[in-house]
Amino acid sequence: MRNVKLIIEYDGTNYHGWQKQKNAKTVQDTIESAIKGLTGEKAELTGASRTDFGVHALGQVANFKTDSNIPGDRFSYALNRILPDDIVIIESQEVSPDFHARFKSKGKKYRYLIYNSRFPSAILRNRAFHVSYKLDFESMKKAASYFLGTHDFSSFRASGSSVKTSVRTMTDVLLERDDKIIKFEISGDGFLYNMVRIMVGTLVDVGMGRINADDIPKIIESKNRKSAGRTAPAEGLYLVEVYY
Amino acid sequence: MRNVKLIIEYDGTNYHGWQKQKNAKTVQDTIESAIKGLTGEKAELTGASRTDFGVHALGQVANFKTDSNIPGDRFSYALNRILPDDIVIIESQEVSPDFHARFKSKGKKYRYLIYNSRFPSAILRNRAFHVSYKLDFESMKKAASYFLGTHDFSSFRASGSSVKTSVRTMTDVLLERDDKIIKFEISGDGFLYNMVRIMVGTLVDVGMGRINADDIPKIIESKNRKSAGRTAPAEGLYLVEVYY
Numbered sequence: 001m002r003n004v005k006l007i008i009e010y011d012g013t014n015y016h017g018w019q020k021q022k023n024a025k026t027v028q029d030t031i032e033s034a035i036k037g038l039t040g041e042k043a044e045l046t047g048a049s050r051t052d053f054g055v056h057a058l059g060q061v062a063n064f065k066t067d068s069n070i071p072g073d074r075f076s077y078a079l080n081r082i083l084p085d086d087i088v089i090i091e092s093q094e095v096s097p098d099f100h101a102r103f104k105s106k107g108k109k110y111r112y113l114i115y116n117s118r119f120p121s122a123i124l125r126n127r128a129f130h131v132s133y134k135l136d137f138e139s140m141k142k143a144a145s146y147f148l149g150t151h152d153f154s155s156f157r158a159s160g161s162s163v164k165t166s167v168r169t170m171t172d173v174l175l176e177r178d179d180k181i182i183k184f185e186i187s188g189d190g191f192l193y194n195m196v197r198i199m200v201g202t203l204v205d206v207g208m209g210r211i212n213a214d215d216i217p218k219i220i221e222s223k224n225r226k227s228a229g230r231t232a233p234a235e236g237l238y239l240v241e242v243y244y
Numbered sequence: 245m246r247n248v249k250l251i252i253e254y255d256g257t258n259y260h261g262w263q264k265q266k267n268a269k270t271v272q273d274t275i276e277s278a279i280k281g282l283t284g285e286k287a288e289l290t291g292a293s294r295t296d297f298g299v300h301a302l303g304q305v306a307n308f309k310t311d312s313n314i315p316g317d318r319f320s321y322a323l324n325r326i327l328p329d330d331i332v333i334i335e336s337q338e339v340s341p342d343f344h345a346r347f348k349s350k351g352k353k354y355r356y357l358i359y360n361s362r363f364p365s366a367i368l369r370n371r372a373f374h375v376s377y378k379l380d381f382e383s384m385k386k387a388a389s390y391f392l393g394t395h396d397f398s399s400f401r402a403s404g405s406s407v408k409t410s411v412r413t414m415t416d417v418l419l420e421r422d423d424k425i426i427k428f429e430i431s432g433d434g435f436l437y438n439m440v441r442i443m444v445g446t447l448v449d450v451g452m453g454r455i456n457a458d459d460i461p462k463i464i465e466s467k468n469r470k471s472a473g474r475t476a477p478a479e480g481l482y483l484v485e486v487y488y
Binding site for chain 2: 009011080085090117118119125127
């Protein structure tokens, strides 16, 4: 069987996340249905990241096995003709049989958009987290810089989730403001469940003066979810890229 | 009666334009209904620009007369609680009785977004014009610069439309590229029907090599709609600001 890799952009607003589940429309089963429509095969799609309900992707990666003779780079064209317009295969290619979108991933990049204005945005609804309070951007920037490097990020992991280790390395952190839009971008070798959303919720608490920017190292050291800030909503989060 | 000015952001995707019409939902009648729900009055809303089906606004301006005693700056809060989330009143204030959103306007600023990539964008669907051809950006930039200044823009006016004069002055023209997104912004003292969309269609024809950038002055001089390029679709157009 051949192994095909897909790079996928989607608007997560109308999907119950990436992963297949009963009685709910998800991105994974929508693409699997399109593959079945195209090849007749019941393919199992492996995604790099199980994005939650409402989370968007600019570069989710997935792979599936096929016996069809459609050239790897043609799957994007063929699937886009079948898929709804809130899911787009931006690239497809045949890869080696051992490629696994999730296990072979070396890191990921996420983006989070905050819309900081008195009223929500009509254009960016479902695309950004609306915060009406005035935010102290310089403090947020300082706070964000503490995420860089290798840390045990237990304080930034949804309680109840479990993994072998909660040590992760963040290689790039960026916080930019352009008028009403604050953009947070972070790259790392892996992310715990809800990690980016808790980081952003904490940055917003810093911006509002509820948390001191220089307390971030202490919050990290505490390894306690309760010492960090709120979980920012799904709608502002974008999976930008998966590294291999 | 008091005169109230509104600044309005809307996602035009689900509206048959600004202006009220029979058997179709428009932005104007949606806001008029909200005002009626709030004040009980049947207000007539005067908009600065009659945006078409699918066109968006970041700063449409409108005014209406009212006998209610709601303070001018509270209308935004009260109306936003009633309005659907694709229409947001970003500012409201009481203005002098002679303020008229349309007749007192001294100029407008429009933005147009082109998404230049092999496949359409899931995130920017209904928000940008998808062009899959490779575009020569430098030529487009050169072409756009010819729009600056005072010209008879008959070549960039939808055929069939009529106004007293088709001479307009463009005070600012900008064309920027950020990866796949090309942003065109233009400010002027007035715009003919479909003018920005025909300008953008012409710029895309320049980018594709169908029209030479240096032929724009000749196209303007011809005062003939047929010498300009295609009309770009509504979905990429944003009314950014109205000047008074």
